[in-house]
Amino acid sequence: MDYQEVLQQARTCIGPFCKACPVCNGLACKNTIPGPGAKGIGTGFIRNYQKWQELCVNMDTICENLPVDTSFSLFGHTFAAPIFAAPVGAMKMHYGDKYDDLAYNSILVSACADAGIAAFTGDGMDPAVMAGAISAIASADGDGIPTVKPWDMDTIFQKLDAIQAADPIAIAMDIDAAGLPFLKNHQPPAGSKTVSELKEIIQYAHRPFILKGIMTVRGAEKAMEAGASAIVVSNHGGRVLDQCPATAEVLPSIAEAVGNRMEILVDGGIRSGMDVFKALALGAHGVLIGRPYVTMVYGAGAEGVQIYTNRLMAELKDTMSMCGAHKLSDIRRDMLHSF
């Protein structure tokens, strides 16, 4: 099976909102929530994808003909590539009945670990979701990153306590989940957190902490001040606020401001190894990919994850070698045209 065949298979069991499109670019699903679309008029997802496509790479093949190494280190762990599966939740509501969050995470986490990368898991109203994620990560020897929603402080502390059992690489919080309707109306109040609240959370977590949902230099500086080890430059795939800039648009200035002092990951519309290369050239250290891993799991389970990850790595290697980069640290911003 190749990538397109897995997609074809996914079309038989995913839906009705996701169409497992040949290119996952936000056009067919637009603003369908429930479903994989974006908030408001639905252009957030489309713009994320489009802005990567507008970047051009500088080919240069006058160089040594060496093998290309995509290996990536984060928090003392080494991965086959700077790629993570992004956290996705409420699978039944958005992608159809084939999987609930527990079944999805259980396939995804181990398949990613087997493919040499790692998955972020999501969080949910039902405590069983986080419990399942913890057990999936524990089974993968900690190769996974649980993501806690910005609940009230007490709930967060309880979740952090439970997470320690999985001994994960790191812990993440999608701080921009404040924009999700179910969180907005939650009792006790959930959502935005101040720097000092985040400091408390991060000290309590006692592990490398990743703040996901940063879209401004100022936000990145607050994340640093709060003690985060990494940020994910992300607009939640357009699902928490309409008409944000694309992540590719804000990444360069954020990377310039804090990139030498913390790890920078990015997500939003990254679909190919070429896109991964561009993200790294703009200053990210690694990327997260969300919706495409969903279609892979629906289409072919663990095998789908492997097929897509291999494809991403092959495309990344190809782009690197054609631009004269033989390891990730060789990728420079001037490998993009007009930068």
Add this chain to the structure above:
Amino acid sequence: MDYQEVLQQARTCIGPFCKACPVCNGLACKNTIPGPGAKGIGTGFIRNYQKWQELCVNMDTICENLPVDTSFSLFGHTFAAPIFAAPVGAMKMHYGDKYDDLAYNSILVSACADAGIAAFTGDGMDPAVMAGAISAIASADGDGIPTVKPWDMDTIFQKLDAIQAADPIAIAMDIDAAGLPFLKNHQPPAGSKTVSELKEIIQYAHRPFILKGIMTVRGAEKAMEAGASAIVVSNHGGRVLDQCPATAEVLPSIAEAVGNRMEILVDGGIRSGMDVFKALALGAHGVLIGRPYVTMVYGAGAEGVQIYTNRLMAELKDTMSMCGAHKLSDIRRDMLHSF
């Protein structure tokens, strides 16, 4: 009923020119006048809408988790949100037989007052239109803004005299109505007014006076010189002159020039609370929304006005909280990307 259901209902009784489109963006009606379209080749309306969509907002959820307050003060009055229904006239000609101007204004003015905002009313050839508007505003305890067309001076003075009975918040004049065909051929001559004529009118009005139809810095300065308390940056929704810039394009420089010395309102293609947020970030203090309130009244009368206003306020609150603004004065220009 939600917003889309009211639109669906409107489609059964509005028309034939207005289609009560899912998004009111000037594409379907284009240059239909009579009808809700724009003048000339009809791109004025389309551009107004489009330019708001091109602006992106800077999400930042690392902040206090506070309730958001959209309350707005103008001329000593407080409103639930910085939103007004714009003046619309000749309802039967442009939107169909269900309502004449009197019936429309009578529903709109009280429904807006009930929703915590206020309506501008229009003016017409038939003196009964202004008389009806005055009585509707009086019934709403002055919560409404009558708009006088730029007739000859004597007619204006007579209308201003009559308006005092309604004790309205303010009085407006759509100075750009000079471009409407019926006004162009009016006897005695109507249309453009000099600064000194406007001074005379404004002194006579003896109330906060709003000049609507300002599209340049120089026009704004003349409005100030004439003694206007506020301007509406507006191209009359594209209906008085083809191929004006969008209001979103001229608002920033006008706000920089006079924004700290007078109130600035803006209209043209504003459809969502996200658009309202962008207008305020560009320097407006409040906005007017025209055509969408028409479809709401045709679809569901006062209830439609309430549903749409609630929706606008919810969207505005959501955007504010996701960008870290908890009251209107927190909204800054740098909450827009690339500003």
Add this chain to the structure above:
Amino acid sequence: MDYQEVLQQARTCIGPFCKACPVCNGLACKNTIPGPGAKGIGTGFIRNYQKWQELCVNMDTICENLPVDTSFSLFGHTFAAPIFAAPVGAMKMHYGDKYDDLAYNSILVSACADAGIAAFTGDGMDPAVMAGAISAIASADGDGIPTVKPWDMDTIFQKLDAIQAADPIAIAMDIDAAGLPFLKNHQPPAGSKTVSELKEIIQYAHRPFILKGIMTVRGAEKAMEAGASAIVVSNHGGRVLDQCPATAEVLPSIAEAVGNRMEILVDGGIRSGMDVFKALALGAHGVLIGRPYVTMVYGAGAEGVQIYTNRLMAELKDTMSMCGAHKLSDIRRDMLHSF
């Protein structure tokens, strides 16, 4: 009859290449030559039209409410508006059998004179074309501008001799006709002329001389040096060379360079009085309009010319009054947005 009705009538007798489109913008005819299209891949005409549309005007109605005067002087003659019908030739080949060049010019010249403007006439292989034009202009008391192609010098001198009988306002040469296939292969050789050849021609003509087909500052300076009284900034409607810039793109720099020392006319995609206003704001003193006058003559003869000219003047007046210009000399570049 109004403009759209004349067009509708034209559709019954024009063609098969010209479709008498609602808006004459080069899309339907594209690269049809024979026919009204443009050379090469046909984008020259389309771009001409498009670039006028991209300009926006600055509305400002805080001004005196005065009548608008569009009267225009050129070489001591006064016209109702700064508008000329452009020279068009080979009517049967490009627009259908209804008219040959003689019949077309004979209607056009007198109808333009009656409408208060003037027509440029074309030239052709057949000497009868120029002879007919001369007689049409003579009948209109010299109210017309014969256009001589850049033949060999002797032929030009003979044509200039013959033209004197018509006592025309001025004489023009479309120097860019060098790009027309029939001229390229002409014997004796025709086409490009040097400054010194043009000097000789212009002195011989002994009347105000208009060089048509100037697209660069350097070309305008050469026209001045050769003694031309006026230029027409023109790319021959895209018919002599593919992928020229639009005339609206090159007009501003040409006007800055020579606009205070010679008359500047412009053509290419000008369709409405709004477009005329924009051309004047960019520095032109007057405009030529070609294809639309053809459809008017095919549709309704002299009446069509009158209807379209009235429409252009009404649109020009409307735009002027809405931008606060009461006579042509009031039109300034800063009446365009971003200029």
Add this chain to the structure above:
Amino acid sequence: MDYQEVLQQARTCIGPFCKACPVCNGLACKNTIPGPGAKGIGTGFIRNYQKWQELCVNMDTICENLPVDTSFSLFGHTFAAPIFAAPVGAMKMHYGDKYDDLAYNSILVSACADAGIAAFTGDGMDPAVMAGAISAIASADGDGIPTVKPWDMDTIFQKLDAIQAADPIAIAMDIDAAGLPFLKNHQPPAGSKTVSELKEIIQYAHRPFILKGIMTVRGAEKAMEAGASAIVVSNHGGRVLDQCPATAEVLPSIAEAVGNRMEILVDGGIRSGMDVFKALALGAHGVLIGRPYVTMVYGAGAEGVQIYTNRLMAELKDTMSMCGAHKLSDIRRDMLHSF
């Protein structure tokens, strides 16, 4: 037969991937490989074509009316025009069964020589391809340029040895062929070469050497350092790496950096003599054209090559004369608008 008739004929025997489109612009074939499309999502080819179209030329016909001379010298040889047929290989796989590489090259090389220009020939896995190319070039008295793929050094030396028999004008290497799948997996390893490896190859070749596949200033400087006499600014028509900039985008800076010290050729989306003019105005000395020559050979063999070459020369001459350039060295960058 004219160009469109040859294309029509080609449609009966080419395919199934190539459609012999009226304009060969990458839209219909997109990312079909096998076939004439581009790699990845297929936009490389489309962008190449598009960027030439976006350039506008400055018409100026006030000049001497002289014949236009397109003759071009390279490495002591003179050609009728600065145009080469580009190397294309694996004809059966990409364009259909009518021709194998040997038959194609044998027609193309002699037809180009007869038309006054020269062809580059391709290379292949099967040694017979290069052998056939050598024999075709020898038969044309050396009027052709064999292109060696970047094999391992030994294979390259053997190929260079064999090539000497043809006594060709020059020898080329498409260094960017490193991105072709079959080369990537070749044993012994083929692909990228260092400057010092290229030095060795070029010294061994002992003839003017052309490095094809340069897309950056730095790559051009490395080519110079390695001793190349010429480069081809090329992204291999989008077939070796997705989302490169168009060659028209990188040509100006490369020409500025090395254009006075080495010959610069360019390919990618050049289809007309107008495009050739633009390439020369941006600093190239000559151009290569690939896919269109394939459709010409499929459609009409040697006659097709002649027809298309004549057409290109006529268009080039026409553009030159309309911009006031009478020989290639008259073409200046300021003959393009906004340069």
